[in-house]
Amino acid sequence: xxxxxxxxxxxxxxxAAAQSLAAVGRKSVLVEKEERLGGAxxxxxxxxxVPTGEWAKDAIxxxxxxxxxxxxxxxxxGVTVKDFAGEPGAFTATLSDGKTVEAEAVVLATGFTHFDSxxxxxxxxxxxxxxxxxxxxxxMISSGQGVRCPSDDRKPKRVAILLxxxxxxxxxxxxxxxxxxxTVSSNLAMEIREExxxxxxxxxxxxxxxxxxxxxxxxxxxxxxxxxxxxxxRIAEVTSDGEKLIVKGEDTLxxxxxxxxxxxxxxxxxxDPNVDNMLLxxxxxxxxxxxxxxxxxxPYDAFGQTSRPGVFVAGAACGPETIxxxxxxxxxxxxxxxxxxxxxAAAAAE
Ligand SMILES: Cc1cc2nc3c(=O)[nH]c(=O)nc-3n(C[C@H](O)[C@H](O)[C@H](O)COP(=O)(O)OP(=O)(O)OC[C@H]3O[C@@H](n4cnc5c(N)ncnc54)[C@H](O)[C@@H]3O)c2cc1C
Ligand code: SF4
Numbered sequence: 001x002x003x004x005x006x007x008x009x010x011x012x013x014x015x016a017a018a019q020s021l022a023a024v025g026r027k028s029v030l031v032e033k034e035e036r037l038g039g040a041x042x043x044x045x046x047x048x049x050v051p052t053g054e055w056a057k058d059a060i061x062x063x064x065x066x067x068x069x070x071x072x073x074x075x076x077x078g079v080t081v082k083d084f085a086g087e088p089g090a091f092t093a094t095l096s097d098g099k100t101v102e103a104e105a106v107v108l109a110t111g112f113t114h115f116d117s118x119x120x121x122x123x124x125x126x127x128x129x130x131x132x133x134x135x136x137x138x139x140m141i142s143s144g145q146g147v148r149c150p151s152d153d154r155k156p157k158r159v160a161i162l163l164x165x166x167x168x169x170x171x172x173x174x175x176x177x178x179x180x181x182x183t184v185s186s187n188l189a190m191e192i193r194e195e196x197x198x199x200x201x202x203x204x205x206x207x208x209x210x211x212x213x214x215x216x217x218x219x220x221x222x223x224x225x226x227x228x229x230x231x232x233x234r235i236a237e238v239t240s241d242g243e244k245l246i247v248k249g250e251d252t253l254x255x256x257x258x259x260x261x262x263x264x265x266x267x268x269x270x271x272d273p274n275v276d277n278m279l280l281x282x283x284x285x286x287x288x289x290x291x292x293x294x295x296x297x298x299p300y301d302a303f304g305q306t307s308r309p310g311v312f313v314a315g316a317a318c319g320p321e322t323i324x325x326x327x328x329x330x331x332x333x334x335x336x337x338x339x340x341x342x343x344x345a346a347a348a349a350e
Contacts, residue, residue, distance in 0.1 A: 002027075002104060003090075004029045004101070004104070005027070005028045005029075005104060005107060005338070006028070006029050006093055006105070007028050007030045007107045008031050008081055008106065008109065009109035010031075010038065010064075010067075010075070010077075011037075011039015011041075011109060011111045011315065011316075012039055012060060012315065012323045012327050013039075013111070013321075013329055014032070014314075014330060015060075015063040015064065015067050015327075015330065016334075017314060017330040018067045018073045018334075019067060020334040020335065022072040026338060027072045028072065028073050029074045029076065030073055030074070030076065031076045031079050031081060032075070032078075034077065036077065037064045037067065037068065037075065039111055040112070040316075041056035041059075042056060042061060042064065044135050045139040047138045048141075048191060050183050050214070051213075051324075057142065060323070076095060078097075079096050081094070081096075082094050084106075084283050084285075088310030088341065089310070090102070091105070104341050105338075105340065105341060106312065106337075108280065108284065108294060108314070109313075109315050109317060109326075109333070110274050110294070111315060111326075112272060112274055112316040114133070114269050114272065115167070115178075115270040116166075116269075116272075117267045117269055120165055122238070123235065123237065123267060124237070124240075128151075129150045129151040130265065131238060131245065131266075131267065132264065132266055133165075133269045134184060134267065134268045136150075138188070141195070146196075147159075147199075147264070149263055149264050156263035156264040158200045158261065158262045158263050159192055159199055159202070159264045159266060160204060160264075160265045160266065161185045161201065161266045161268055162247075162265065163205045164177075164205070166267075167320075174272070176270075176291055176319070178270035178271045179271075179320040179322065180321075180322050181269070182205070182208050182209045182210050182218075185203055185266075186203070186210060186214075186221075186228070188266075189203060189228040193226040201229070202228075202262075203231070204235055205233070206232070206234075232251065233251050233252055233258065234249050235249040238265055241261070245261065245263070246259055246262075247261075274317060277317075280294065281294070284306070284308065285308055286307050286308045286311055287306070287307040293318050294306060294313045294317045295318070296318045303332055304332055304333040304336045309340075310337075312333040312336055314326065314332065
């Protein structure tokens with residue numbers, strides 16, 4: 001009898017892997033460390049998603065419902081893998097609730113950790129209550145509360161969104177681009193303008209990376225239809241004059257210092273490697289790449305394969321990724337796992 005495929009992580013990538021396996025009648029065991037499935041879009045309460053404009057609770061919540069109903073998916077929430085041994089076709093995982101799972105292959109879909117803005121203290125987070133993160137603004141919108149200044153609950157009249165917080169920053173050891181935050185911030189700026197038409201929204205950027213087809217849909221649309229203002233700048237610090245937050249820096253186009261007051265300052269936080277990656281690397285005996293994400297094999301040949309045969313990886317676990325690509329990778333890893341197993345079975349039969 002075939003054993004199930006073990007999937008670790010119940011975000012978009014892990015959910016997609018489980019759906020794909022169920023679609024071809026393969027059983028899976030899905031292990032999620034939190035008490036809810038859905039990954040960052042659900043656990044962090046994202047609002048309307050790029051690029052579909054659907055609420056995260058509907059789009060990703062729909063995937064969660066399907067997986068929780070699927071008879072071929074055995075879901076374990078609030079659980080992690082403590083121990084892992086064996087070889088392709090015959091792995092054994094010991095879960096933190098004491099259960100043992102026999103699995104033929106594994107898909108690691110353990111995602112990322114949001115950058116903690118406390119590591120960028122000169123930009124005011126942790127010092128001034130009205131300096132918040134994109135995740136907090138997403139939660140304000142998705143909870144129905146609306147965009148407010150946390151200090152006194154007033155509606156902001158001037159909002160600054162600072163890009164690349166915890167990304168492309170060698171001083172704090174984050175050299176990568178987090179890929180989605182330019183587009184997500186343009187989208188958020190439009191959502192703020194929609195809710196508060198009198199509010200002026202400024203985006204401070206180094207470069208704009210609304211990649212691929214998103215350039216006109218987000219970057220140009222946000223300026224032309226929603227009057228969002230973009231400032232190419234190097235930010236020095238975020239302070240306060242007692243009434244307003246003050247963003248100080250240099251406008252790098254005109255090469256002049258700029259000091260602008262705001263009511264609310266938003267850090268567009270990046271995607272750090274999952275804080276569990278060292279532990280996952282040790283438990284599953286797999287390599288990390290140089291930034292600390294889970295390393296995957298040759299991008300054309302062995303997509304999703306880790307350094308250990310039979311262990312696959314998908315989504316933001318292996319680097320900053322969009323939901324769409326995380327879902328595609330989850331499906332690809334599921335297919336790679338079963339095709340590797342059928343290849344091994346065919347070789348053994350020869
Ligand atoms: C502010 C912000 C807004 C964003 N908005 C968008 C958007 O609008 N559109 C878009 O395409 N992308 C967006 N993204 C990117 C999006 O969050 C990721 O693409 C997506 O969450 C990746 O899915 P994933 O399943 O790979 O990882 P995750 O969503 O991180 O899910 C990983 C899951 O694994 C679980 N897990 C972690 N470690 C373990 C462990 N050791 N054992 C068991 N389980 C574990 C986690 O609890 C989590 O449930 C945004 C990112 C940020 C930072
Ligand atoms: S996507 Fe944009 S905001 Fe995010 S790290 Fe890259 S350049 Fe910076």
